[in-house]
Amino acid sequence: MRTAIFFDREGWREGAVALDDGGRMLLRDEPDPADLPRLDGVIVGGFTDHHVHLQLVEHELLAASRLGRVVDLGGNPGALSVLAEGAPATRVEYAGAFLTPTGGYPSDREWAPAGSVREIENVASSMAHAATAVAEMAEAGASCIKVASNRTAGPVFDDIVLRAIVEAASAVGLPVVAHAEGRGEAQRVARLGVATLAHAPFTERLDDDEIAEQAASVSWISTLAIHGGADLHVALDNVRRFQAAGGRVLYGTDMGNGPTPVDLNALEIAALRDAGLDAPALLRALAPGDPRDPASVLLLLPHRDADPTRARRLTAADLES
Template sequence: MPPADAAPGALEVLDLGPHAQPARRSLSGGHPGETGTMLPPFIDHHVHLELFEPDHLAAGGIAAVVDLGANPSVVARFAARDPLPHVQFAGQFLTAPGGYPAGRSWLPAGALREVRSVVAAPANGRGSLYDAAETAVDEQVRFGASVIKVVLNSTAGPVFDPATLDAVLRAARARGRPVAVHAEGPGMAELAIDAGVDVLVHTPWTDELPPVLVARAARAGQAWISTLDIHGHGAATTDAARARSNLSRFARAGGRVLYGTDLGNGVLPIGVNAREVSALAGAGLSAPVVVAALTDPWPHHEASAWSMDGLATFVPGPPPARLDHLGTWLAGARVLPVEDLEMIDR
């Protein structure tokens, strides 16, 4: 029902959370006087900038992206550019020798770093036998990586053993970097969760995860990047159903969900992906939780670290009344300077 003090005939709309503010566009700019909703800048937390053209992301409502696998020298140049989007990145995919995505036709040159295995116990207090992991992590950090990306895909080749995964985690945390893992295949999500990795870069989809494992991931403060739409692009598939079920249970357990699309992986919308948003809603996430997933500052702790104080995501028109219409509405978003918007009293 509309609130008691609403004007006669007022329509009920979705509550988008505390950061949503009715606004109109300045009379001096484009689309003068257009009304809508101002939200914090949207972030796509999983993209591959070498595999698509990013210059139109801002026109589609995305102000910033996290690249999760690229040649570090190339993606560092993307991050240094003035045009939007703002970029944080992981650098190379770290994988076991011969592991995924080695040999893939889509893999950009220089985007893969194979790390040899280590023994479980270091030879001395410094842990000198972890040098292979330390070297790989340091290479990414020197290029400016904010996060370290590890691949555990048992369906397509060898993966790190627990000792080597732990070595990468130790090296990354010693340098203040979170570790994000691609976990695919039987037991890979469990390996990543048991190791204490910070983020899964895809909602697990190859297995229906046991409730105790999902709860353990949520309790540990792990975050999952959604990427639900890559499983069928809106079509009903078994993988899509498993991913939606896993994400639903993770969110109900209090898990932190990040919006991410894996943009560059096949044909996906440049900007807010309405199907991804709809899939999040279909997994039981409320409108404020979806907005939180879109605006979460990861891999930073604070939004100010992105240096986007002068930007906002603006969505024209009134918010929808129904959750299943949220994706279509948010797909109309665009990134604007805050100075081009005027607040409207609620």
């Protein structure tokens, strides 16, 4: 057993970590016994990637990663349910299929797996169909609903249908995450009740009043490292001002969009630092799990303000050295 400093998702606390009879490492929240040696480093729970696509990557690699939780934002709900059941080391949550208008993004994309897109006719009379699609995802085990609102790549839901989706999701206790792309889309979906933007806005610079409105109503999943050039410049500027305005930034990589690692992404961490997130803000964005949970992945950091990319899994050898 070793005493240790750990992050309980709100602040740093004192505890003790030990191996149980089954060889699992368990962290207990208890006073510091003076006669025990101290662990060299601090403990956090496994990090969260809030935007992944597990059907597009070697998802088996999650078992050795530093991710304790991932949220799949667009895939076949049946396949994702199977993946979630077979990933004991990493908690897998998912939205199920993209909800999109007939012919909308990403219905025409070759990368979209079969069953990963649920098209809904974009007319006011489709409100019942929208509720049915939400119910289907909820019954498949979804923890959120994903809406595609990409005006640059095809039709988007009109206000009436999108509002119906948000209301149907709210009725079953699920937040709505939107891929908002194209001029005015980030503001529109926020106004209609979407809880989270799947990507920090990158197609236009929001003015300071719009940033303040966003900070008060929605959270942003970063996905900065998938961009380059002007899109990256715009996204970084938006995130920098959103963070300064008190907005909630969530770490997410769009894993599967290009050659992304099935683990913590150093490029995304670097981009978040470029956007002004200091060590505490970065840790909040990574949303580490509670290390006192027996099912939690335990990570070891050199010290409280260490770069998260320096985290590694805590091992039994750390308690013996």
